[in-house]
Amino acid sequence: MANYIHVPPGSPEVPKLNVTVQDQEEHRCREGALSLLQHLRPHWDPQEVTLQLFTDGITNKLIGCYVGNTMEDVVLVRIYGNKTELLVDRDEEVKSFRVLQAHGCAPQLYCTFNNGLCYEFIQGEALDPKHVCNPAIFRSEEQKRLSSKETVWKTFPNNCSTWMTTSLSFAYSLKAELLCRALQ
Known part of the structure; x- marks a missing residue:
């Protein structure tokens, strides 16, 4: 490997x-x-x-x-x-x-x-809790991340398994949802 x-x-x-x-x-x-x-x-x-x-x-x-x-x-x-x-x-x-x-x-x-x-430097706005809690933005960013992750992940070390990628995505989604609940 x-x-x-x-x-x-x-x-x-x-x-x-x-x-x-x-x-x-x-x-x-x-x-x-x-x-x-x-x-x-x-x-x-x-x-x-x-x-x-x-x-x-x-x-x-x-x-x-x-x-x-x-x-x-x-x-x-x-x-x-x-x-x-x-x-x-x-x-x-x-x-x-x-x-x-x-x-x-x-x-x-x-x-x-x-x-x-x-x-x-790329002009833009950093995502903060109010953005992450907006389902339209959160789902859009999550979709972008997941679609590019497979391509990018292949270039990183082979000892990183697919389940780890899925687990990290799930953990990120869960963390964002818990953050939104805490802020409401």
């Missing part, structure tokens, strides 16, 4: 840039982000780049980089949190990202760098 994540043939390679983004001071953070953007968006004028810090994360620092007044083309720069590599195998994380991207379940991964990665 294979015990690794298989990236589908034809998946684009992800460039590894030799850049370290300092996250302690805003000025140093900007320097690192602009260095990455020179590779990813060379046509952007560094003087016009806006950096927006997203503060919802627990360990990683996430910065949105864009030009202009609208967030039409945003590059997210994720700077890994201190010592998080002890918990997360970063090579496997990138492989997983590429597998999900190949199946349309993740944004485009632009590059990795010494202490993080850059990827596409």
Whole structure:
């Protein structure tokens, strides 16, 4: 049995840039982000780049980089949190990202760098309890997840059985329904 994540043939390679983004001071953070953007968006004028810090994360620092007044083309720069590599195998994380991207379940991964990665920002709204409790949305999201899961699951390790996939889907559905009942 294979015990690794298989990236589908034809998946684009992800460039590894030799850049370290300092996250302690805003000025140093900007320097690192602009260095990455020179590779990813060379046509952007560094003087016009806006950096927006997203503060919802627990360990990683996430910065949105864009030009202009609208967030039409945003590059997210994720700077890994201190010592998080002890918990997360970063090579496997990138492989997983590429597998999900190949199946349309993740944004485009632009590059990795010494202490993080850059990827596409997708406009949308995160699902919260009121969304999960709406049967039209919940059933729609559940159906999407189940239809793509079979395809995506085949690219993950073979030691993960079909019953486990079904059990996880059932557990997720049950958890969402219990959450809805508790909120009512």
